Amino acid sequence: MSALEMIAVTDVGVKRDHNEDCVGIDVSHGIAVLADGMGGHNAGEVASAMAVDLVMRLVKDELKHIGVGEIDDETGFSKEALIARHAVVTANNAIIEAAQANPECSGMGTTLVTAVFYGDRVAVTHVGDSRMYLLRNEYLSHITEDHSLIQEQVRRGLLTAEDARNSSIKNLVTRALGVEQDVEADVVEDIALVGDIYMMCSDGLTDVVPDEAIRLTLIEHSKDFKKCAQALIGLANDAGGPDNISVILIRVNGAFSRRKGFFSRLFGGK
């Protein structure tokens, strides 16, 4: 049994005719990336695909040059987290450039959530309203907090969580890739314990499926990821499927050691 088990599924939903979400997983390097594209004349899918492709590649390449779980004294983050955050900045610039070069891509953008597993830890980077959850001992918690107008209003005490659920402007994101030069990705690091299930998803799931339904589904199908992901997408589609739905599930079976790169092998990296 490998230390990490991952599955990524994306579905167009019921109401849309094309899918602007994009997902990517690399089990051997412990990387998972999910993006929800938007804007432009259907160029959202260009933005999300660029983001996933670039971030996966950049992170994978950079991981070769570091040991596992080294902490950067300046920021207090792991090198893994900083690599992921840097990849987000690079992807942001690439998307902005592509939009400037291709008029049909003008106005495109994307959310992004990235997980990099190392040892018994995980570094999560995110921009926008795509989320990461953790199911541990049947308790579901939010790892990320949305960069949305609603969430900022809640954080500043202008709205209660209840108001937020009923709000009609849930889908205004305040941060995204492809919008401004200085994108700021939030970083959260956590311990990944054996038995943990991490779930990444686009708002196509969370806008229409309550946390409790997600929790129960994750518990019910925890042994069969394929069924689990399909059940989650089914819930969103049964609720009208107004948006594209993407889900990445990751189960932690043990401490993860990524496939070592040439350099770290050469220099005896951990």
Next chain:
Amino acid sequence: MSCKLILKFKDTVIAEYELTQEETTIGRKEGNTIHIDNLAVSGRHARILKIGNKVILEDLGSTNGTQVNGKGVTKHVLSHGDVVTVGKHTLTFSCPEAGQKQVEAEEGEMDKTMIISSSAREELLEKGGASATAKPEMVLGGVQYLSGPLMGKSVELKASLTSMGKGKNCKIRVPGLLVGKQAAVFTRRPTGYHITHLEGMSKTKVNGESIADHPRVLKDGDIIELADIKLQFYIKS
């Protein structure tokens, strides 16, 4: 994009409003951008948001509802020539640039995620009465020992993850037969500090209460206990 609303009452033009702000509110109460003093209009009846190249009308739960071209709406992307009815008044939306595309826009358009610019975001948040700081910095905090041999000593929690337990790798060492190697972990997040109990028979407590294995947000002054060690959490900046 210059757009305006023409306020009419029974075909008589009363006023014209340029939509210059990100948010324009319509209602009976004073303080609304478009103030209509008529009992058929709710205090805060509706609002109009300018987001990117879209102009969105949103009913704010008004008593008598909001109609566009005679049809009740809760949220609607406005197109050039749309007639918005609130109570007995009408507002004609004039905006040649916001024209054609929106007419073709699908019904589901409103479910699509949209990005708002940072300036629009600040404006919308300030409207709500909050002082909008551009980019909130991650706060820095720490813990101070209130018991044991290290009593009085402070440990800054600068790393994104700081472990507590009897293991060698823990920054906060807590001895005890029943204490887990990595009994608990402090995580420093953009939203503040969390503590999560991970392992060991000795349970981590916050303010005298066991936190089980659910992550818990830490507040300035919280008391954390594990076995014989007592710590006080503080926010530094």
